[in-house]
Amino acid sequence: MTNIWGFLMQTIEISIVALILLLLKKIFQDKLSPRWQYEVWSVLFLSLIIPVGFFPFALFPSLHVLLEAVKTIIEQSFHSSYIDIYLPIKNITPFPLVTDLPHSLTDFLFVLYVLGVLYHLIRYIHQYIRLKRIIFIYGQKPSDNLFQKIQKVETKYHFISCQAIVLEGIPSAFVFGLFKPVFVLPKQDSLDEKIILHELLHLQYKDSLQCVIWSCLRCIHWCNPFLQYVFDQIHNDMESLCDQRVLEKLEGEQRRDYGRILLNMTNEKYPYAFGTTSLSNGAKNIKKRIEAIARFKKYPRGMTVVSLCICLLLAPLSIGYFHSYTLIGNPYQYESFSYQLSLASARMMEYPTVAGAIDTYAKGIVSNDEQFLLSVLPQQDYHDFQSVLSQRPDSVVSTLTYYLYDVIHLEKINDHEYHAKLCFYNQNENIDVENNRVIAHYTIIPIQIKKERGWKVKQNGKVLTGDARYLRTFMNSEIYDIPIYKIISLPCQSGEVTVIVRNGYQVFGNDIKNTPSLHTFELRPQARFNSGYQYLDVIYQNQQSLHNQDEIEYISMNLKNLNNQYEDVHFEKHDDFSNYGLHYQSSSNEETFFFAKVENHTLDKEYRFQHISYYHESERIHLPETYALQIDINGTKEMMKINMEDGEWYDI
Amino acid sequence: MTSKSYVGALYQIIFGFIFTFFDIRIQIIHFLPDWIGYYLFYKAIDVIGEYEESAKLLRPLIIILGVYNGIIWILMIMNVSVKSLDVLQLFMNIISIYIQFQLLTNISNIALSHHFENESKRLNILRIMNVISVTFVSFPVHWAFMQYVQIIITLFYIVIVILLILTLIAYVKKERA
Incomplete structure (x- = not known):
């Protein structure tokens, strides 16, 4: 505080x-x-x-x-x-x-x-x-009679021996001290065994230390009268618990005697002092304790x-x-x-996940909702929030059906910072009639996601707009040619492989389909990227000598997703190529097989195929980080692993 | 108090547990409403109280839970969200844990006094298992992040509930005989 x-x-x-x-x-x-x-x-x-x-x-x-x-x-x-x-x-x-x-x-x-x-x-x-x-100056050793009485109670109830001091003028016995508490008794030989038992139980359970802790907390809330009342209740409950412990050790008539002892204390003042526990805690509280004693039972x-x-x-x-x-x-x-x-x-508002913060930011941008945007605004911009919010990209439209945006180029800078690009598509623009392809108008907003009180999002560069060609739809994800993630070039024994990687993360949910108005987006602070795709465009160029190229009858390639780069690879077997014709391709979410027959000993300039991995989970997804590629030329196979950490970032 | 009315009270308690433990919902209508369960407990408590005085202390608590669950049942039929009542729900869960424990303790004590030692012993064990399972089921953490833990807790809860009801049925049969 x-x-x-x-x-x-x-x-x-x-x-x-x-x-x-x-x-x-x-x-x-x-x-x-x-x-x-x-x-x-x-x-x-x-x-x-x-x-x-x-x-x-x-x-x-x-x-x-x-x-x-x-x-x-x-x-x-x-x-x-x-x-x-x-x-x-x-x-x-x-x-x-x-x-x-x-x-x-x-x-x-x-x-x-x-x-x-x-x-x-x-x-x-x-x-x-x-x-x-006072205790150590004026305190005296207890009389033999009293000392024997204490020892008798200690032996009877198996307590560890404690230091006892007699002090003249105190109304009732109490326990004093934090770590080595002492048992302080009034100067009277006729002290009842039950009082001794009560105080020894306080000693056994270190109640005086607990009293000190509660008192320190009481100091912090000294100006809250309700909490002062509560701390009094706590002290009373501690005494009632000690009464319960005493009664559990006593039998029949002794229990009634204990009640009578308490009853005799109703006229005494509440002698509470810091670091002490006392049998007597004021008339009103003693009345409640006697009521509790009347209700006593073994639970x-x-x-x-x-x-x-x-x-x-x-x-x-x-x-x-x-x-x-x-x-x-x-x-x-x-x-x-x-x-x-x-x-x-x-x-x-606090956004515990990166996806939750990005999701709110994206919804704020599309729906022009300043409150959504303010809730993910970094704290340093609070003082100037109106001007920061007024500089946001406006007229951003998203016409995607199942999700609002793609998060591309998501890059972890450190544990407290991510960079990404937020990509919105407006499909209602025009159609490339010649190629029969939809052309979408895209808006890309570079963003920085930083951890403060939860994750916060800020625009981190110039907004890019332009037209993107539609590549294909895969499991409800529209893939456009704009969001290239990386281009990875790898030499191999027979030539060179270039892999163009596009990927996107989404927060998939039915709030898009069911939202009648853009102003009623659902807030999802704990959202996770639960949907995403990785689209690989694999281009192979054979660079062998002409003599070798003349002998090539077919080229086949297998591409398979791996969990990590050390994983063993087992490709699907394709032995009988006679039914595949000139070109053949089969794909699944995990593996793609490509086959091309070479006619007249003439190789194509390049051989190209696509592989898409799409994931959709209820919680979170992991896109593949490694792929295995096998190139088979006339039965001679070579295998390489493609790591997504390699290659260069594609600069939009 | 006749043994016939005690057996009747035990049946009311068994059906009360069935109503409070199980949920059958078709859309928004809850066909085994908890408030009926608490009404059955309330009816049974007079008879149980004749044997075990401490059971009578449960009466106000059963009324509180019955009324609360009745209101919730009506709100759910009216399609009113009750998510914001979770601190109140916490109160009710705690009261419910206590009622179930105390009721089973009382029945176990009566069973012991009627010389059904085995049933009494089983009820004593099951009442504790029941308290633990209800606590974990009611704990306000979203177990979604630990799906397997949630499955284990739910399975544990179902097993205990079924064992409890079967034990009570076996005990009633012996009381009738």
Whole structure:
């Protein structure tokens, strides 16, 4: 937490978790054991130590968006040094950190809050040191009678021996200390064994250390009265759990005696001090504990599993219950609060996948939806977002049926950056009548995809437009001649092979077909490239001597997809070429076979065939990275592997 | 309380479990609505409560779940999305886990008092297995990224549910005899 807004978000979210837990505890008050009643607070503990905004989830995302919008409006008139008005609130630590000198009202409020935290911490530490000094200066060894009594309880219930000190003037016994706690007793010989048992159980379960941890967290939320109440409840539940443990060790009449001891303490003040646990915790709380004692029962053994399972189901509350942010509709009235809300929701959006960010950017470009574009805008452009968005390519049309765009030349620069080109086709342009081919008008936008708060997309070069010839449709993917990925040239024993590679990735979905209006695109932040093709144009030129060429009767080629370059290759067998005629080609998604008969000892200038691999999965696809090519001339075979990492990028 | 009414209550609980465990949906209509299951539990709880006092504590919880599931059933028929109610659904899942556990504990205790030790023991084991399987099925993580885990959890859940219902049927038959 480095600013007042971060603290507000943290404390509000934790309060909601606490409210949910209190409601559940109320429902199960007389049904689940005190053990569960205390242990369920571990969910709150997780909420307290996990900074809100650390994960891309929120328990109530609209509440975060509301706070973000309020922050932007209020901070516009200030020049706060702790806050960037457009950067979404995100906490890195669960405790406050002052990073600079304060400049604005909200900065000073944050400093005031931090001073409050420090005040409470110092007060607790001072209290602890003072009590420690009192105990070790004025503390005395217990009388023989009392010492024997403690030893008797320790032996009876198998406790490890502990240091006991008698202090005059204290109302009841307590345990004090963090790592080597001591048992502090009032000066009276008639101390009941059950009180000793209660405090020794506190010692055994290191409750004083737990008290210190809760107290430190209490300091961080000192100005939230609801959480102060919750921390009191936690302390009471800890005492109730200790009561339960005592009662489990006692029998019949002894249990009633224990209740009577507590009843006698109802007039005593709540003597709570930092780093201590005490049997007495105020009249009101003791009343509740006595009620719990009246309900005491031994719970069935399986109840521990039930308690654990309930805590497990509640645990995701601490990270926001996997609720992602979503866009709030963009109103047309600028300067209104709803407009600020919609902008805030766009800034809060996070795209966990590269494809999700590109998909939103592409939809924003086609539908002219500024909110889609703002949600993937890099943070550095937030201050100038209106002018950045106004420079976007306009009038981009996509007429593809099953998907909106092709992502071509997708190149990983490093773990935090990708480059790609976004390719849109408008098929309604014209037809090349001579060749009976559709000519599509293309728009290519070079983009940079960078990781910040999720993935962000930015135009990264000049937009290219032009006409592209339609090559073919393969499994609903229209392939045009424009998106050449690479040209790979490889020498072989008999000549040279050139492979022209085109590929494209798509986010395939039915939202395109079913969308009546371009303004109603579905947002898919977690989209993956689930569809794609790789189109290989293989050109073989024989460069053998004329003498050798004269003897060639046929040339056949097999091209096969490989998972990696080390994979063993087994091609389909084609032995009987007599039925193939002059030319023959058979293709599958994995392998293509090409055959050409040489007539009159005259070789063609080049032999050319195409191979397409198309993949469509529900989750994500992998295009082949390696191919094996076998060239067979009159039965003499040579094999080579074509790696997609080789070759040169084709510059459009 | 006659043994006849206890056997009747056990049948109500068996059918209650069938209604709450299984889903048969044709388009938007849910033919085994959970609220009927909770109504059957509610009817049975009076008889079970005569044998086991703690079962009576379940009554308000069963009403909450019955009403909630009734509302959800109507909303689903009206084709209203209930996705945004997932924190409320979390509450209901937790209550449901507790009800199932406590109800099976009570039946197991009654079985033991009627000297059906084997059935009591089996119910004790199955109630814990049931709690674990329901927890994993209800866990709010989208298991889609771990399809095999999801399949294993679902299979585990189905096996436990079938075993539980078969055990209850076997126990009712012995009570009738």
